[in-house]
Amino acid sequence: MLDTLILGLLALRPLSGYDLGKWMDGPGRFIGYRVTLPQVYRTLGKLVERGLVEFEVETREGKPDAKVYRLTGDGRQSLLDWAHSPYVPAPRPMDPDFMMRFLLAGVLGRDIAIEVLRTELDYRRDQVRTPTRIDELTGALAPIDAIDPGWAGQVLRAAHDQGRASTAGYIGWLEVTLADFENRD
Structure with missing residues (x-):
């Protein structure tokens, strides 16, 4: 996925490896995909070898020269092939793959962004309609001696409730964003 992330960012503008790493540590951290600067440089090298990116050495006054990469x-x-390929949501809500697809494919056009949003929203709505059977789980606990089954059940229920509430908020964001995008010219 790092290959695709870098290609998507370079589609927006040419960047140095350092600038890519800085973006991933800054605004990019909110898409949920964390990488180190050495990973960025290794991936850039592989993308150059595969002929997907190229670079020019840019002289920077008072700073080391930088390789600036472009598609x-x-x-x-x-x-473009990746952006137009079918999007399949992950079972885990708010998966970083969704945000990458939304961000990097969505910038290529309104129809792509709407399709990704609609696919994710439909999947999440179906997901919350499926019974979770948390009571069956908490009622059948047989923990080791060090664990109080009543307390364990409360912790499991609290975690479950947080996950459902978080997913409900996520669905709300998907609905509002989809409506906003569908109503734009």
């Missing part, structure tokens, strides 16, 4: 025609096509 090649093959890199652009690779990103």
Whole structure:
């Protein structure tokens, strides 16, 4: 996925490896995909070898020279192929793969963004309609001696309730965002 993330960011503008790492530690951390600077540089090297990105050395006054990367025609096509491929939601709500798809494919056009949102929203609505059977789980506990089954049941229920509430908020965001996008010119 790091390959795709880098291709998507380079589609927005040419960047150095350092700038990519800085973005991932800054605004990018909210998409839920964390990487280190060495991972960024290794991936950039592989993308250059595969002919998906190229670079120019940019002289920077008072700073070390920087390789500034940009997409090649093959890199652009690779990103477009990924963006137009079917999106399949992960079972885990708020999965980083959704936000990457929404962010990097969605910027390519309104229809793509709406399709990704609609697919994710439909999947999450179906997910919350499915009974969770938390009572069956908490009622059948047979923990080790160090665990109080009543307390364990309360903790399990609290975690379950937080997950459902968080998913409900996420569904609300999906609904509002989808409506906003559908109503734009």
